[in-house]
Every structure is written in structure tokens, then in C-alpha cells.
Amino acid sequence: MRLLAAICRAALGVAALALAGIALVTVADIVMGNVFRRPIIGAYEMVETGMAFVVFLGVPEIFRTARNITVDLVDHFLGDRAIGAFRFVGALASVVFAAIMAYAMLGPASDAARYGDVKADTGIPVVVLWAPVLIGMALAIVGSLFRLVRRGSEADRT
Numbered sequence: 001m002r003l004l005a006a007i008c009r010a011a012l013g014v015a016a017l018a019l020a021g022i023a024l025v026t027v028a029d030i031v032m033g034n035v036f037r038r039p040i041i042g043a044y045e046m047v048e049t050g051m052a053f054v055v056f057l058g059v060p061e062i063f064r065t066a067r068n069i070t071v072d073l074v075d076h077f078l079g080d081r082a083i084g085a086f087r088f089v090g091a092l093a094s095v096v097f098a099a100i101m102a103y104a105m106l107g108p109a110s111d112a113a114r115y116g117d118v119k120a121d122t123g124i125p126v127v128v129l130w131a132p133v134l135i136g137m138a139l140a141i142v143g144s145l146f147r148l149v150r151r152g153s154e155a156d157r158t
Contacts, residue, residue, distance in 0.1 A: 004146060007060075008139055012060075014057050018050040025050070026043070066091070091150075092148055095144040105133055
């Protein structure tokens with residue numbers, strides 16, 4: 001569990017660095033475009049690539065720590081046992097959701113690698129966008145499974 005936590009936090013650190021890079025590229029592009037009339041060629045593609053890192057490498061820590069957005073609609077009306085069951089179902093849904101998403105992404109990622117797709121302006125290989133996506137989803141699945149097992153053992157104790 002500690003190893004998974006360290007890996008997920010490292011992924012979150014990479015996501016934070018990517019977010020900082022996105023901000024720097026965006027500001028530099030605006031300054032270059034307005035001051036020198038020479039915007040950064042491929043800034044949009046750099047931001048797009050960075051977003052793949054930000055979103056999908058941030059997801060594993062969210063799933064691992066169960067920091068997903070939740071809405072307490074029925075918590076005030078149900079007992080602890082029912083709420084525990086809802087949390088277990090939510091953890092199970094997280095695993096299923098992450099697995100379906102990862103499976104759906106395998107085909108397009110494989111195609112990008114097989115055909116050697118690249119971005120038009122920067123020449124960034126499209127497979128670079130798929131690497132954090134697939135790694136992030138794999139970590140999200142593992143993190144969700146750990147949460148599911150933990151939820152199951154908590155439900156057994158109540």
C-alpha cells in the first residue's frame with residue numbers, strides 16, 4: 001500500500017509539473033504574440049499534451065484516496081450500515097468505470113503507436129499523449145481496487 005501511495009503521489013507530482021508547464025507555455029505564447037507578433041508555434045499542441053499528463057496522472061491519487069466528488073443526499077436518513085454499503089458500491093463503480101475507460105483506450109493508443117501518428121505543428125508523437133493516459137488509468141484501477149478491498153473489510157466490521 002505504501003508503494004502504491006508513493007507511486008500515485010509521484011504521478012501527481014508529474015501532473016503538477018505539467019500544469020506549471022502549461023501555464024508557462026500559455027503565458028509565453030501570449031507575451032510572444034502580443035509583444036513580438038510571433039506566437040509560439042505549436043503552443044496549443046503543447047498544452048494539449050500537458051493536459052493528458054495533468055488529468056490522467058492526477059486521477060490515480062484521487063481514486064486511491066477516495067477524494068472523488070460526492071454528494072450527501074441520503075446520508076442524513078440512513079444508518080451507518082447503509083452508508084457503508086453505498087460507499088462500497090461507489091468503490092466498486094470506480095473500479096468498473098476505470099477498467100472500462102482503460103479498455104476503451106487501448107485500441108486508439110495501439111493505433112497511434114502502430115501508425116506513428118504525430119502532431120502537425122510540433123511533431124510530438126501521439127503515443128506520448130497515450131502514455132500518461134494508460135499509466136494513469138492503470139494506477140487508478142489499482143488504487144480503486146485497494147479502496148474496494150478496504151471498503152469491503154470496513155463493511156464486514158460494522
